[in-house]
Amino acid sequence: VMQAKTESEQKQNIAMLFDLVKMSRQLESALTIVKDRETSNGGFTWFKNGPDDRFITQYIVADIGHLKKLNGWPKSDAVVLQSLAGKALKYLDARIVEDYEKLKKSKVDMDQNQLSTMVSHYLYTRSFFPEHNVTANAGIAYNYYFGQAKKYWLQQSTYDQGMIALTMFRNGELQTAQA
Numbered sequence: 001v002m003q004a005k006t007e008s009e010q011k012q013n014i015a016m017l018f019d020l021v022k023m024s025r026q027l028e029s030a031l032t033i034v035k036d037r038e039t040s041n042g043g044f045t046w047f048k049n050g051p052d053d054r055f056i057t058q059y060i061v062a063d064i065g066h067l068k069k070l071n072g073w074p075k076s077d078a079v080v081l082q083s084l085a086g087k088a089l090k091y092l093d094a095r096i097v098e099d100y101e102k103l104k105k106s107k108v109d110m111d112q113n114q115l116s117t118m119v120s121h122y123l124y125t126r127s128f129f130p131e132h133n134v135t136a137n138a139g140i141a142y143n144y145y146f147g148q149a150k151k152y153w154l155q156q157s158t159y160d161q162g163m164i165a166l167t168m169f170r171n172g173e174l175q176t177a178q179a
Helices: 007-037 056-069 075-105 116-126 136-155 158-170
Strands: none
Touching: 007 056, 007 075, 007 158, 056 075, 075 116, 075 136, 116 136, 116 158, 136 158
């Protein structure tokens, strides 16, 4: 601030300094809220002390992944965010196994398109965290849905197609489109 040559520059620098302080406080507040919403099984709740919810868990983890991808994690919070994401990914892996088991029990044709937006979003969310392996019991379900996404991605909504395309790109599957 003192190095600024004009009063106008000084005012801009002071405003920027206050914005950085404000943003830092807001980030701390948001992280506290997220930590408070984490349940013992790694899921997140909509409200404090509520039940865990897959939908909000996937969106929180995807947002953490976006921050990671953009190098937006403050270094001081990187360990906490990585830990939150790791626990939540185990929770999400358990939910994808439940989806897969329900499909098998309902005796649907497993070769037909069984993708949903929730599953597409799960694959997309997972693609932010290649350092976190899919849990052992979720491997079959993950591989099944990943194969479904490769095969049927063009039959999905535009939103789902976008998520699947990014998922495939991050996983080195550059030529998934089938004419």
